Amino acid sequence: MEFIRKFGIKSVLKASFFSVFLGLLIIGALFVAKKHYLGDKYYFGILISDSIVGKDFVVVDKEHSLKNLKGEILAFDFPLDTDYFKKGKSFAKYVKCEEGDLLENKSGKFYCNGEFIGGALPKDSKGNPVQDFKWNGIIPKDSFFVMGTHTYSFDSRYWGFVTKKDVKGVVVWLQ
Secondary structure, three states: OHHHHHHOHHHHHHHHHHHHHHHHHHHHHHHHHHHHHHOOOEEEEEOOOOOOOOOOEEEEEOOOOOOOOOOOEEEEEOOOOOOOOOOOOEEEEEEEEEOOOEEEEEOOEEEEOOEEEEEOOOEOOOOOEOOOOOOEEEOOOOEEEEEOOOOOOOOHHHHOOEEHHHEEEEEEEEO
16 A cells, blocks of 8 residues: 555556556467467477476477486476376476486385485375385386475385377477
8 A cells, every 4th residue: 555655556557557568478479480480390388386396487399309207307297197296287397217217215215216206295296195106126217206395295215207109399498
């Protein structure tokens, strides 16, 4: 209220209108750029979860090589039905271990080629018990072990590998 008194209702409405207009203009420009400049190789997406903390918008390269992706963000369709998510839901997570790498689960702590990459929690964010993914061995061909950055990220630590058939592409831009 103090802000309105200080600057007046007209100034506040004008600034609000300008902000909305600018936002719509940016979104429109992104759609035009996608259609005319990016073509079918890329697509634009909006992140609606906390898997990649602090990021909201992505551009995905659908034709990116799927080799040597450790540290890259993979966009994929969720591979199975669970109590948390349904098969086919769009996801984006960091690749932590990939085909040919040695993945080990030592009491809920995961290691890729002997390097610690993260641990599974015994309970979800609501206090319900969860099972960690049981695997000790070489990751199969065309498979990826992916993780988010959020503490309660629902990722490969709980449900296993993403396979090439579920991959939509590699994220090449985050904002």
